[in-house]
Amino acid sequence: MKTKVYLKLEDQDRHGAGCTCGKCNRNGKSYGVAAYEFDSADPIFVEYGPSEEAAMVNAELEAKKADLEVFPEDCDELTAIAREHLDIGTLEARHSDSLDFHEVSVWGLKAALQAAYDLGVHDEGEQNARDAAGASL
Numbered sequence: 001m002k003t004k005v006y007l008k009l010e011d012q013d014r015h016g017a018g019c020t021c022g023k024c025n026r027n028g029k030s031y032g033v034a035a036y037e038f039d040s041a042d043p044i045f046v047e048y049g050p051s052e053e054a055a056m057v058n059a060e061l062e063a064k065k066a067d068l069e070v071f072p073e074d075c076d077e078l079t080a081i082a083r084e085h086l087d088i089g090t091l092e093a094r095h096s097d098s099l100d101f102h103e104v105s106v107w108g109l110k111a112a113l114q115a116a117y118d119l120g121v122h123d124e125g126e127q128n129a130r131d132a133a134g135a136s137l
């Protein structure tokens with residue numbers, strides 16, 4: 001299963017005048033876009049570009065290369081599953097029947113439950129791998 005990340009514009013770099021790195025604009029300013037896993041504070045990578053848009057494009061390309069799945073920032077893994085399989089945009093209660101209650105198909109629900117289960121198995125596998133690595137130290 002692909003690692004789910006969100007991309008966030010956050011860093012700005014200043015390069016010298018006449019820098020030829022290709023990732024800054026003529027004022028020497030370079031924009032950074034970081035890719036984060038939803039449960040991690042450390043970015044997987046930060047990509048730079050001469051504009052916010054270019055940095056975002058570079059980050060999307062890098063995510064694709066690294067086989068990461070990009071989701072919007074406001075979207076955790078469970079919300080991502082709800083969006084993908086149930087067409088439900090948010091799992092936050094909005095205190096309105098029309099927004100809080102949805103009609104879903106059993107196959108959509110089955111796919112969502114399966115995706116959530118797979119997510120748990122995946123996380124547990126990672127935890128076991130971490131435990132094993134820790135035990136061998």
Ligand SMILES: [Zn+2]
Nearest residue numbers: 015019021024
């Ligand atoms: Zn530069």
